[in-house]
Amino acid sequence: MDFELSEAQTDLAAGVRRLCEGRFPLEAVRRAEGADQVVDRATWRALSDAGVFALCLPEDAGGAGLGLAEAAVVFEELGRSLLAGPLVATHLAAGLIDGADDGSTVVGLVERPDPPPTAPDGGSPVPVLVEHLADLDVLLVLSELGISAVDPSSLDATRLRRPMDPLTPVWSLASLPSGAPVAGPEVAKWWLRDGAVLTAALQLGAAAWSTDLAVAYAKQRVQFGRPIGAFQAVKHLCADMAVRTEVARAAVHAAAVTVDQPDVGDSMVAAAGAKLLADEAALANGRSCIQVHGGMGFTWDVPAHLAYKRARVLAGQFGTAESLAESLADSLAESLDGEHPG
Amino acid sequence: MDLRYTPAEQEFRHHLRSWLAGVLPSLPPKPRPDDWAGRRSYDTRWQRLLFEAGYAGVDWPVEGGGRGSSPVEQLIFKEELERAHAPYVGVNFVGLLHAGPTIIAEGTPEQRRRYLPPILRGDEVWCQGFSEPDAGSDLASLRTRARRDGDEYVVTGSKIWTSHAEVADHCELLVRTGDEGSRHRGITWLILPMDLPGVDIRPLTTIGGSTEFAELFLDEVRVPVANRVGEENDGWRVTMVTLSFERGTAFVGDLLEAVELLATTVSIAQRTGAWGDPGVRRQVGHLRAELDALWALTKRNVSQAARTGVPGIGGTVFKLAYTETRQRLGELSLSLLGRAGLAADDLELLDGSGPLPCETVVDDWFRGISLTIAAGTSQIQRNIVGERILGLPKEPVAPAAGNR
Numbered sequence A: 001m002d003f004e005l006s007e008a009q010t011d012l013a014a015g016v017r018r019l020c021e022g023r024f025p026l027e028a029v030r031r032a033e034g035a036d037q038v039v040d041r042a043t044w045r046a047l048s049d050a051g052v053f054a055l056c057l058p059e060d061a062g063g064a065g066l067g068l069a070e071a072a073v074v075f076e077e078l079g080r081s082l083l084a085g086p087l088v089a090t091h092l093a094a095g096l097i098d099g100a101d102d103g104s105t106v107v108g109l110v111e112r113p114d115p116p117p118t119a120p121d122g123g124s125p126v127p128v129l130v131e132h133l134a135d136l137d138v139l140l141v142l143s144e145l146g147i148s149a150v151d152p153s154s155l156d157a158t159r160l161r162r163p164m165d166p167l168t169p170v171w172s173l174a175s176l177p178s179g180a181p182v183a184g185p186e187v188a189k190w191w192l193r194d195g196a197v198l199t200a201a202l203q204l205g206a207a208a209w210s211t212d213l214a215v216a217y218a219k220q221r222v223q224f225g226r227p228i229g230a231f232q233a234v235k236h237l238c239a240d241m242a243v244r245t246e247v248a249r250a251a252v253h254a255a256a257v258t259v260d261q262p263d264v265g266d267s268m269v270a271a272a273g274a275k276l277l278a279d280e281a282a283l284a285n286g287r288s289c290i291q292v293h294g295g296m297g298f299t300w301d302v303p304a305h306l307a308y309k310r311a312r313v314l315a316g317q318f319g320t321a322e323s324l325a326e327s328l329a330d331s332l333a334e335s336l337d338g339e340h341p342g
Numbered sequence B: 001m002d003l004r005y006t007p008a009e010q011e012f013r014h015h016l017r018s019w020l021a022g023v024l025p026s027l028p029p030k031p032r033p034d035d036w037a038g039r040r041s042y043d044t045r046w047q048r049l050l051f052e053a054g055y056a057g058v059d060w061p062v063e064g065g066g067r068g069s070s071p072v073e074q075l076i077f078k079e080e081l082e083r084a085h086a087p088y089v090g091v092n093f094v095g096l097l098h099a100g101p102t103i104i105a106e107g108t109p110e111q112r113r114r115y116l117p118p119i120l121r122g123d124e125v126w127c128q129g130f131s132e133p134d135a136g137s138d139l140a141s142l143r144t145r146a147r148r149d150g151d152e153y154v155v156t157g158s159k160i161w162t163s164h165a166e167v168a169d170h171c172e173l174l175v176r177t178g179d180e181g182s183r184h185r186g187i188t189w190l191i192l193p194m195d196l197p198g199v200d201i202r203p204l205t206t207i208g209g210s211t212e213f214a215e216l217f218l219d220e221v222r223v224p225v226a227n228r229v230g231e232e233n234d235g236w237r238v239t240m241v242t243l244s245f246e247r248g249t250a251f252v253g254d255l256l257e258a259v260e261l262l263a264t265t266v267s268i269a270q271r272t273g274a275w276g277d278p279g280v281r282r283q284v285g286h287l288r289a290e291l292d293a294l295w296a297l298t299k300r301n302v303s304q305a306a307r308t309g310v311p312g313i314g315g316t317v318f319k320l321a322y323t324e325t326r327q328r329l330g331e332l333s334l335s336l337l338g339r340a341g342l343a344a345d346d347l348e349l350l351d352g353s354g355p356l357p358c359e360t361v362v363d364d365w366f367r368g369i370s371l372t373i374a375a376g377t378s379q380i381q382r383n384i385v386g387e388r389i390l391g392l393p394k395e396p397v398a399p400a401a402g403n404r
C-alpha cells in the first residue's frame, strides 16, 4: 500500500499546471465573462493535445490508457485554473462521441430529472437548465436508465440573463427531448460515478485555489500595524480552509483509486463521499476567501467570487449534498443489515 | 497511488489475525473504568501476551527491542487489533508511545537496558508529567524546578492532568533547570520513579465522573542525575524527538472505533424510529463520508511517513479534522437517544428488543469533549497549520518573566 502520488502522477499534475498557467491564465479565462460562448476552440484543442480528454481511453483507441487516479490529478489542476466549459462531460464522452477525445467536438451533459418536470405524477415545475448550450456540438442526457444524444440546435431554449457564474452561461429548456440512445444503464452508472469523482476533483482544485488566494492576501494586507494573517480570527479561517482541502483531497484520490482498483472498496460509496466533501470544501473555502478579503472580496474585480460561484454550479452536478449524504446513509444501513441478519 | 496491500503486508495481516482469533477468547472480562488496579493488570497482561507473540513494540526499532515494522504494518497492526476488539493500549500508552521511544533515541545504554524491556513486557507503567497548572498550551513556560545537589536533582513543583499517574511506576518529567526566563532553553527531561519520597498524587475527577488523570505535587523529591535523559537544559529537544515518533497511526484505533459508533448510531435511529427522518440520514451519510476520508488521509500520512521516515505535518491536519468529526458524531448519537440520554444507563426498550446502548453513547460524548483539548488544543493546532503549513505570521510569544 502506498497512497502517495507516484512520480509520474506528480509530473502529470505539474505539466497540466504549467499548461494552464502559461496558456490560460486567469486574466485570459476571465475575458469570456458574460459571453454566450466561453469555450475557446484553440484552448480545447490544447487541452486535448495535453491528453485531458483521452486520458482514460485505452491506447488502442487512441487514448493514454491511464486510470481515473491520473484523471483526478489532472482535473484538480483544471479546477484550480477556473477554466470554464463542459470539461467533465467531454472527458466522459471520449470514445463514445466522435471527436470528443481530440477536442474537435464539445460535449455537454444534462441530468434528466426523475420524474420529469411537469409530469402528471407531480414532477417538479422547475424547467430543466442546461449549461454552456451555445458552445456544444452534442448535448448528452444522462439518467440511471442510460445516455442519449440531443442536437443542441434543435432545442427550444432561453438564455438566462444573469447566470450565477459569469463563466457558466445557462439556458432554460421548454422541454427536454428524449434524444437518440447512445449508451445503456451500465455505462450510465459508471458515468454518474466517474463524473462525481472528476467534478469533485474540479471542486478540490477550486478549494485549493481559494485557500492560496486567501493566504496570499492575509500575508500582505496590513491592519492595526500587522499583516491580518497574524490575527487568529483570520489565521484560523485559513487553517480551516487548508484542513478541508486536505481531507477532501484524500477522499477524491481514494475514490479515483477505488475505481481503478475495484477490490479495495466500494467505488460508488467512495465517489459519493468524495463529491460531498469536495463540494463542501469548495463552497466553504470560496466563502472564507471572500471574508478574508474584506470589502475587496465583495468586488467583481477580485476573483474570490469566481471560485465560490463555480463551486455552486458544480455542487449541483452529479449529486447534491442532500442526495449524496442520503445515498451514503442508505448504503451504510444496507451493509449493516447484511452484517446482522434479522 | 496504490491502495492494495503487498503479499508481505497481507501475510503480516493474516498471521496477526489468526493469532488474535486464538488469544482473544482467553482474556478475562474487561474491568470497570474506575477499577484502576484491575485496569493496570488487564492492560499489562495484554502487553505481556503481545510480547510473547513478538508483537510488542511493532513500531519500535529493532535496536530498542521492538519489531521494527514498517509504517504500513503498524497501520495494519492497529487496524486488526481494533477490528478484533482487542484491548486498547491503555495504561501502556506513555511507555510505548512516548517514554520508550525517547529513551531509545536519547537514553544511555544503561537507561535503555534498565527501562525498555519492562515496557515491552508490560512489567512497568509510565505516565507523562509535562503540563502544569500554569503551563498548558504554553508548555515552555513550565516552572517545576530541579536544583542540582551532588549527583541528585532536588525537584519541587506541581504537574497536572497526569493520566494514569496512580498506577504508574515512572513519570517522564519535564523540569526547569535553567533560569526563570529561559523557556525552552532551560528544560530538562527526567525519569521520576513514582514511589520516591515527596511525590504526592491527587486524583482529579473528569466530567465523566472517572479519575483518568491526577495532580502531582513534588516536594523536594531527590531524583538521581543518572535519571536524566539527554543533557541538562536540552529537554525540549528531547521531548520533540518523542513528539515526532508516531508515524501517522496515532488515531487508527480511535477512528475505527468511531466507524463502529456510527453503526451503533444507525441502529439507535432505526430502533427509535428516527431513521425515517431524512435530516438524520443526511447527518449519518455525511459523517460516513468524513470517516472514510479520514481513513484515506491516514493512509496518505502513513505512506508519507514510510517514504520520508518522519511523520509529516499531516498529523496536525488529521487531528483537527478527526476530533471535530468525532464530536459531531457524539452529538448526533446523543441527540438520537433523546430523553434516554438523560442517564448513562443502558435502557430497556418497551418493545422487548433489548437495551439502548446509553452508557456507550454518553461516555463517548464525554470523552469526545477532551479530544479537542488533550495533546494540543484545536486552537493551537490551527496556529500550527496556519504558521507551519501556510506560512502565516507567527503568534506573539509571551515575554516570560525575567529577561529572555
Ligand SMILES: Cc1cc2nc3c(=O)[nH]c(=O)nc-3n(C[C@H](O)[C@H](O)[C@H](O)COP(=O)(O)OP(=O)(O)OC[C@H]3O[C@@H](n4cnc5c(N)ncnc54)[C@H](O)[C@@H]3O)c2cc1C
Binding pocket: A232, B127, B128, B129, B130, B131, B132, B133, B135, B136, B137, B138, B160, B161, B162, B163, B164, B212, B213, B370, B373, B374, B375, B376, B377, B378, B379, B380, B383, B395
Ligand atoms: C484527558 C486529558 C488527558 C491529559 N493527559 C495529560 C498527560 O498525561 N500529561 C500531561 O502532561 N498533560 C496531559 N493533558 C494536558 C493537555 O496537554 C493540556 O490540557 C493542553 O495542552 C491544554 O493546556 P491547558 O489545559 O493548560 O489549557 P490552556 O493552555 O490554559 O488553554 C485554555 C484555552 O485557551 C486556548 N489557548 C491557549 N493558548 C492559546 C493561543 N496561543 N492561541 C489561541 N488559543 C489559546 C486553548 O485553546 C484553550 O481553549 C491532558 C489533558 C486532557 C484533557
